Amino acid sequence: MDFDVAIIGAGPFGLSTATYLKAKGFGVGIFGEPMSFWQDHMPAGMYLRSNWAASHIADPRGRFTLDRFKADAGVDFNYPIPLQKFIDYGKWYQRNALPELTKCQVALVEPTERGFKLTLEHGEKVRSRRVVIATGIAHFPWVPTELQGHPKSHVTHSSEHSDLTRFRGQNVLVVGGGQSALDAARLLHNCEATVEVVAKQRELRWVGQHAWLHHLGLISWCLYSNYDVGPAGISRLVGFPNLFRKLPRRLQDPISRRSTRPAGTGWQKPQLAGVPMTLNSRVLRSEIRDQTVHLRLSDGSERQVDHVIVATGYRVDIHRYSFMTSVTTESLKTVRGYPVLCQAFESSVPRLHFVGKPAAWSFGPLLNFVSGTHFAGAELARSIRR
Numbered sequence: 001m002d003f004d005v006a007i008i009g010a011g012p013f014g015l016s017t018a019t020y021l022k023a024k025g026f027g028v029g030i031f032g033e034p035m036s037f038w039q040d041h042m043p044a045g046m047y048l049r050s051n052w053a054a055s056h057i058a059d060p061r062g063r064f065t066l067d068r069f070k071a072d073a074g075v076d077f078n079y080p081i082p083l084q085k086f087i088d089y090g091k092w093y094q095r096n097a098l099p100e101l102t103k104c105q106v107a108l109v110e111p112t113e114r115g116f117k118l119t120l121e122h123g124e125k126v127r128s129r130r131v132v133i134a135t136g137i138a139h140f141p142w143v144p145t146e147l148q149g150h151p152k153s154h155v156t157h158s159s160e161h162s163d164l165t166r167f168r169g170q171n172v173l174v175v176g177g178g179q180s181a182l183d184a185a186r187l188l189h190n191c192e193a194t195v196e197v198v199a200k201q202r203e204l205r206w207v208g209q210h211a212w213l214h215h216l217g218l219i220s221w222c223l224y225s226n227y228d229v230g231p232a233g234i235s236r237l238v239g240f241p242n243l244f245r246k247l248p249r250r251l252q253d254p255i256s257r258r259s260t261r262p263a264g265t266g267w268q269k270p271q272l273a274g275v276p277m278t279l280n281s282r283v284l285r286s287e288i289r290d291q292t293v294h295l296r297l298s299d300g301s302e303r304q305v306d307h308v309i310v311a312t313g314y315r316v317d318i319h320r321y322s323f324m325t326s327v328t329t330e331s332l333k334t335v336r337g338y339p340v341l342c343q344a345f346e347s348s349v350p351r352l353h354f355v356g357k358p359a360a361w362s363f364g365p366l367l368n369f370v371s372g373t374h375f376a377g378a379e380l381a382r383s384i385r386r
Contacts, residue, residue, distance in 0.1 A: 002027075002029065002126040002127050002128060003027050003028060003029040003126065003127070003128040003129070004021075004026040004027040004028065004128070004129050004130065005021050005026050005027070005028050005029070005128060005129065005130045005131070005132060005384070006028075006029045006030075006031065006116065006118055006126065006128035006130070006131050006132070007021075007028065007029065007030040007031070007131075007132045007134055008031055008032065008106045008109070008118075008131065008132070008133055008134060008135055008323070009030075009031075009032050009133065009134035009135035009136060009356075010030060010031070010032035010033060010034045010035070010036070010094065010101060010103075010134075011032075011034075011035060011036075011037055011038065011090070011134065011135075011136045011356075012057045012090060012370045012373050013134040013136065013355045013356040013372070013373055013376055013377075014030060014032060014132075014134035014135075014355075015030070015034070015057055015090065015093055015094055015097065015098060016057050016058045016059065016373035016374075016376065016377040017132055017134055017355055017373075017376060017377040017380055017381075018030040018097075018098055018101075019058075019059045019060065019064075019097045019098065019377065020058075020059070020060050020377030020378055020380065020381040021377070021380070021381045021384070022097075022098070023059075023060045023061075023381070024381045024382075024384075024385050026381070026384070026385075029102065029126060029128060030098055030100075030101045030102065031101075031102045031104060031105065031106050031118075031120065032101075032103070032104075032105065032106075032135070033103055033105075034090055034091050034094040034101065034103075035087045035090035035091055035094075037136050037137070037138045038083065038086065038087050038090065039087050039162065040162055041138065041159040041160070041161075041162065042083055042159075042162065043083075043158075043161050043162055043163060043164045043183070043184060043187055044083065044084065044162060044163055044164075045083070045164075045183075045187045045190070046082075046083040046183045046187070047080035047081060047082055047083060047183070047265070048080060048081040048083065048086055048370075049179045049207065049263075049264075049265050050081075050228050050369060050370060050371060051079060051228045052066065052078070052079050052081070053226045053228065053371075054226060054227050054228035054229070054369065054370065054371035055081055055086065055370055055371070056370075056371075056374075057089070057090060057093050057370065057373055058373040058374040058377055058378070059093075059097060059377075060377075060378065060381075063097075064092075064093045064096060064097055066081070066089055069088075069089045069092050069093070072092070073088070073092060075088070080265060080267060102120070104120050104121050104122060105120070105121040105323075106118050106119070106120060106121070106323050107119045107120060107121050107323060108323055108325070109131055109323050109324055109325070109328065110325055110328075111327075111328060111349065111352075112127070114127075114129065115127060115128055115129040115130065115131075115351060116128050116129075116130075116131045116351070116352070118131070129351060130351040130352070130353065130384070131351070131352050131353065132345070132353045132354070132355060132380070133321070133352070133353065133354045133355070133358065134354075134355050134356055135321070135356075136356055136357065137159075137314040137316075137356075137357050138159070139317075139320045139321055139322070140314040140315055140316050140317060140320065140357070141157040141158075141159045141160075141314055142157075142312055142313055142314055142315040143155075143157055143310050143312065144175070144282070144283065144310070144312060146282075146283045146284060146285060146286055147175065147283060147286050147308060147310055150286065150288060150293070150308075151288075154288050154292075154293050154306075154307055154308065155286070155293065155307070155308045155310065156307070156308075156309055156310065157309075157310050157311075157312075158176075158180045158181070158184055158309055158310065158311035159314075161184075161309070164184065164187045164188055164191060164193075165191045167188055167191065167193045167306075167307060168191045168192050168193060169192060169193065170193050170194070170306040170307060171193070171194045171195075171304075171305045171306045171307075172188055172193050172194065172195045172196075172305060172306065172307050172308070172309060173195075173196050173197075173198060173293070173295065173303055173305045173307075173308045173309070174188070174195060174196070174197045174198070174308075174309045174311055175197075175198050175199070175282075175283060175308060175309070175310045175311060175312060176197075176199060176262065176310065176311035176312045176313070177197070177199030177200070177201045177204055177205075177262045177264075177279070178262030178263060178264065178311065178313065179262075179263065179264050179265065180311040180313070181197060181199065181262075181264075181309075181311035181312075182197070182204070182264035182268055182272060183264075183268070184309055184311055185197050185272060185275050186268055186271050186272055186275070188309075189271075189272070189274060189275050190271075195275055195276075196275070196276045196277070196278065196303070196305075197272075197275060197276070197277045197278065198278045198281055198282070198283065198297065198303075199262075199277070199278070199279050199281070200279075200280065200281065200282045201262065201279055201280070202279060202280045203279060204263075204264060204277065204279065205261065205262065205263035205264070206263060206264055206265070206266040206268075206269055207263050207264070207265055207266060223235065223236060224236060225238075225239030226239075226371070227239045227366055227369070227371035227372070227374070228369070228371055229259055229260075229365055229366050229368070229369055229371060229372075230255075230258065230259035230365065231258065231259075234255055234258060234259055235259075237255070238255065238256075238259055238364050238365050238366050239366060241363040241364045241366055241367070241372075241375050241379075242363075242379070244363065244364035244366075245362060245363050245364060252364065255364075255365070256360070256364060256365045259365040260365050260368055262313070278297065278299070278301075280299070281297045281298050281299045281301075282297065282298050283295050283296070283297060283298075284296050284297060284298050286308070292304050292305065292306060293305050293306070293307065293308050295308070314357065315337060316336075316337045316338050316357055316358050316360075316361075317337035318332060318334060318337060318338070318339055318354075318358060319337070328349060328352070331348065331349050332347055332348055332349055332352075333347070333348035335361055336361070338358055338360070338361035338362070339354050339358055339359075339361075339362075340361070340362060341353075341354060341359055341361075341362035341363070342362075343383050344379070344380050344383030344384050345359055345362075345363070345376065345379070345380050345383075353380060355367070355376040355377075355380065356368075356372070356376070359376070363375075
């Protein structure tokens with residue numbers, strides 16, 4: 001057997017989980033390009049939505065923090081955290097904590113009697129007793145039906161862009177009202193594109209507008225966790241995933257929706273003052289005519305633009321993993337595309353584990369965010385060892 005645990009994915013959850021398992025003495029293999037999704041599928045110039053305390057990639061000894069990276073690399077930045085600095089931080093984390101990482105993709109995962117056989121992209125095969133899927137959200141971009149089927153030359157998902165300057169001078173419609181949509185609109189506006197935002201929300205929501213609520217001592221401690229997920233009160237609850245998962249589903253679902261609903265960071269608001277916003281509206285129909293996209297909105301108005309960027313988020317569907325056999329995916333117990341997980345993030349396929357967003361249905365909204373690495377790695381390592 002090559003490994004006790006093989007981890008597929010080298011983003012924050014993959015790196016953190018591997019570090020926790022390694023510290024417990026497990027033989028760990030981790031596969032993937034460090035921070036590749038953040039680098040290749042988010043536009044340059046973005047900033048993280050999360051605050052400083054919630055943006056550290058966790059490790060068991062607290063040695064690989066953003067503050068340590070700043071000191072070690074000799075760089076200076078603060079909140080809001082620039083995307084490129086966070087990417088550099090993740091790569092620094094990998095070099096220092098997991099120099100043995102294998103920089104290649106896993107092409108196929110097959111169950112065996114004793115665990116799993118992994119075929120790497122170049123044909124090499126390795127074996128592991130357990131597998132942890134930590135590939136993030138790369139497989140799950142969601143596009144509304146009304147905007148599907150168009151060529152990439154005219155309609156794309158926000159995850160398909162790492163550089164928005166290609167749209168300089170063009171007329172671009174951004175669909176969505178969350179951080180990705182508002183960040184894209186700001187960057188497009190700054191590079192002299194003509195941009196409009198269309199969102200189904202009646203009003204845009206902004207986080208970080210009441211910073212004083214976080215400076216009330218014990219009161220703030222009772223209302224908010226350091227994980228920066230969810231509003232006052234709810235934040236403290238979702239910071240304890242093992243407690244959250246014991247709540248009735250009729251409470252879990254609305255709390256999760258409330259904690260992850262679309263919102264932008266408040267510091268962006270003045271920078272978007274010159275961007276038209278059409279709210280309480282959605283695209284009903286779209287077609288391409290004469291090399292432009294023609295759209296009809298639910299408020300009865302129409303648009304004609306050069307390009308549409310769809311920033312409507314991600315929807316988990318484990319059947320979209322290209323490296324899993326149909327036998328494996330059909331054996332997994334799922335709800336709305338999410339794997340149903342028990343202790344140690346283990347799925348209904350023995351010794352197959354999921355961390356990150358696919359674990360959010362079972363463990364709550366904290367698992368959607370980098371701050372969830374503080375729970376996931378520690379919990380998985382502790383549970384497997386036990």
